[in-house]
Amino acid sequence: MQVLGGLWKIIAVLGAALFLEWLLHRGLRGPRERVEQRAASRQNAIDRKKEKASLGAAPAIMPSAATPAAPPAPSASHHWSLLRRFPFALAHWVLELISLAAFMATAMLLLNIFGGRPAVFHDMTLAIVEAYVTTRLVLSVVHLMASPLGQKLRLMHISDAAAAYVNRWLRRIIIVAVFGTAVAELALHTGGTRDTHIALSKLVGLAVHIMLLAMVLRSRKATAEAIRGTAGDNWSGLFGLREILADSWPFVATFLIVAAWLLWSAGAENGFQRVLYFFALSATVIVGASLVSIFVLGAIDRAFLADRENAPEHRAPTATGYEEVDEEEVATKGTYHLLIYRVVSILIGTGAFIVLLQVWGVDTLSWFERGSVGRRVASAAATIAITLALAASAWEALNVVISRRIDRWTDVGDTARAARLRTLLPMLRTTLLIIIGMIVLLAALHELGITIAPLLAGASIIGVALGFGSQKLVQDFITGIFLLMENAIQVGDFITVAGVSGVVEHLSIRTVRLRASDGSLHVVPFSSVSTVTNAFGSVSAASSSHRGIGNAAIRVSVTADSDVDRVLAAIRSVCKEMRSNPQLNHLILADPEIWGVDHVDGSIITILGQMQTLDKGRWAVQRSFNRRILERFRESGIQFSDPQQTRVVTQAPIPVMPIAPVPGASPKTE
Numbered sequence: 001m002q003v004l005g006g007l008w009k010i011i012a013v014l015g016a017a018l019f020l021e022w023l024l025h026r027g028l029r030g031p032r033e034r035v036e037q038r039a040a041s042r043q044n045a046i047d048r049k050k051e052k053a054s055l056g057a058a059p060a061i062m063p064s065a066a067t068p069a070a071p072p073a074p075s076a077s078h079h080w081s082l083l084r085r086f087p088f089a090l091a092h093w094v095l096e097l098i099s100l101a102a103f104m105a106t107a108m109l110l111l112n113i114f115g116g117r118p119a120v121f122h123d124m125t126l127a128i129v130e131a132y133v134t135t136r137l138v139l140s141v142v143h144l145m146a147s148p149l150g151q152k153l154r155l156m157h158i159s160d161a162a163a164a165y166v167n168r169w170l171r172r173i174i175i176v177a178v179f180g181t182a183v184a185e186l187a188l189h190t191g192g193t194r195d196t197h198i199a200l201s202k203l204v205g206l207a208v209h210i211m212l213l214a215m216v217l218r219s220r221k222a223t224a225e226a227i228r229g230t231a232g233d234n235w236s237g238l239f240g241l242r243e244i245l246a247d248s249w250p251f252v253a254t255f256l257i258v259a260a261w262l263l264w265s266a267g268a269e270n271g272f273q274r275v276l277y278f279f280a281l282s283a284t285v286i287v288g289a290s291l292v293s294i295f296v297l298g299a300i301d302r303a304f305l306a307d308r309e310n311a312p313e314h315r316a317p318t319a320t321g322y323e324e325v326d327e328e329e330v331a332t333k334g335t336y337h338l339l340i341y342r343v344v345s346i347l348i349g350t351g352a353f354i355v356l357l358q359v360w361g362v363d364t365l366s367w368f369e370r371g372s373v374g375r376r377v378a379s380a381a382a383t384i385a386i387t388l389a390l391a392a393s394a395w396e397a398l399n400v401v402i403s404r405r406i407d408r409w410t411d412v413g414d415t416a417r418a419a420r421l422r423t424l425l426p427m428l429r430t431t432l433l434i435i436i437g438m439i440v441l442l443a444a445l446h447e448l449g450i451t452i453a454p455l456l457a458g459a460s461i462i463g464v465a466l467g468f469g470s471q472k473l474v475q476d477f478i479t480g481i482f483l484l485m486e487n488a489i490q491v492g493d494f495i496t497v498a499g500v501s502g503v504v505e506h507l508s509i510r511t512v513r514l515r516a517s518d519g520s521l522h523v524v525p526f527s528s529v530s531t532v533t534n535a536f537g538s539v540s541a542a543s544s545s546h547r548g549i550g551n552a553a554i555r556v557s558v559t560a561d562s563d564v565d566r567v568l569a570a571i572r573s574v575c576k577e578m579r580s581n582p583q584l585n586h587l588i589l590a591d592p593e594i595w596g597v598d599h600v601d602g603s604i605i606t607i608l609g610q611m612q613t614l615d616k617g618r619w620a621v622q623r624s625f626n627r628r629i630l631e632r633f634r635e636s637g638i639q640f641s642d643p644q645q646t647r648v649v650t651q652a653p654i655p656v657m658p659i660a661p662v663p664g665a666s667p668k669t670e
Helices: 004-027 029-056 080-114 124-147 158-187 196-216 220-228 235-268 271-309 327-359 364-368 375-412 414-448 453-469 471-485 564-579 616-638
Strands: 493-497 501-507 510-516 521-525 532-538 551-557 595-600 604-614
Touching: 004 029, 004 196, 004 327, 029 080, 029 158, 080 124, 080 220, 080 271, 080 453, 124 271, 158 196, 196 220, 196 604, 220 235, 235 414, 271 327, 327 551, 375 532, 493 551, 551 564, 551 616, 564 595, 564 616, 604 616
Parallel strands: none
Antiparallel strands: 493 501, 493 532, 501 510, 510 521, 551 604, 595 604
16 A cells, blocks of 8 residues: 555656646747747748848859959858857747746655655655656757757757757657666665666666667768868868768777777676766766857857958849959958857867866866966967967058058049058058067967077077168168158159159159150169159149149249339239139139239349149149230230340440649649
8 A cells, every 4th residue: 555655646746747847838839939930030031131142142253363262261150140049049948948847846846745755755756757857958958959840949050850860869868868777766766676776777778879879870971971071161171080080980989889888887886877977967068068159159250240241252232233342351351250260169179178078087177277287388378369369450450540541542532642552551561460470479489488589689680780781772661661651752743852853753662763854764762862852743634643732933024114014914814814714723723923023123024923723733824824924915015024135324424624723732744
């Protein structure tokens, strides 16, 4: 009767708990279905967006021959898509666990009501409850990672067939392992001997290992293809190792499973239970590392997602074709994305491996104690990583500043300065890259324990020697860089440097080429330039440079007998006529400034003034004024002075008056 009573109470506890779980599971069907629908609609929207982008980008995916191919970057939908699924998968998982929590709470409450721990059936019921809860909890985690409901709730990139296969076999293995262990424990609690317990545990272990072998053999081809990968995988550089692993993994897995069974069967009496314990901890670490990778790598994907969606393969069609993107910037972003992706993946994998070793009994924490090799290696790696991050930030900051300056000049129409900066950009980048590379290299060597003082001394000596041997060359480069950066000279300007004058035909970092008025070509090194006299205007009519304001000089010399008022009126009328001329009015900025009579002598009257013009219009306005004033003076009868004319002014002779004799003076004798 006591046994029947205990059995009845076990059935009552389990039945009531299962019934309440079923009711709650059924009641939460609506919320679960809504979560599934929201996840499905979100996944369909993402798939439609990808399909639309791929169809719209079809004509624009062919790169030009001159454009270097960007390095392969991680798929934009890899971890970012998993991160977008995670809220729905988590919500669905929590809704599943609510009913399981209700089962456990009901079972524990009824156990306490029916007598608690002193009751005979308590331990047996508790073993069954723990087995059921453990099985359901582990299977729920399997569903979270490889949901059989489709990609919308799956936190792994596997097909529906693969997900169904994994769920089917893991369900069998988990049920056999957990409930088999529970049966062995029940046998021990119901009067069975220790040998019976050990035999049942080994039998359960054998069944689990046989199922593992069957699972390995049935999935050997699919797993080998997944390990082998394709050319577009992120770790395509490991193709040789991956080929070896793909071909040998079934044999290695079979050997490990058989060896584990033999060792555990010949080992301690609780060997299989310990195996389950270590397996559970290992699975927890692996699942945790997977979730961390989803969050971290998904955030990295999200940070680079906008740039990759603007890449040539994702160009959006416009009314005039396909929108243009900066392919160099896209390639750079892809490089950083791939680098950060791989580094973070390695860090997560290394951390998970260290935790696994700790779980398996290896004291990995002692590797990082104060004064240990692991501590020094970790410190050096962290310092080098921070140095590299700062170097990359400095590099990108310079690129951003230069790009914004080029865009600003291009937007305002100053294309010449933008082109000049683009000319200097490769040299600036190379110089900065060398400087940053040297700093990072020296910092890395110092952190690795290598003395860098001799390297610094040797570099200083070599630098001094090169400086003495190439002073002129260095001066050429330094002066040229500053002249170009300050925009003191540009092609088309009429300048005077080093005693020669001409129109600038070509500029380089080291020299400037001038075309003189007689056709001679002057090549002047910048080391010879101490003063630059720039007329701020291009003598070429095709030039469109706008460097500022120019002044067209007004200098008119007329004869001394000219009417100054008539001359001033003629000058003003010519200037007014020029301002109304459609070919000249856009070059003249203001009314003329007539300063008046500047010089007067016996034959010449000089009148000075100026007209404010654009720099490129100085010579055109000057020549037009000279021609028009010549014609106007001829029409008005005003005579220009002749600088070669000489006037001789003669005066009448002055009469000589006789000198009266002085009284008392004796006459002068010859």
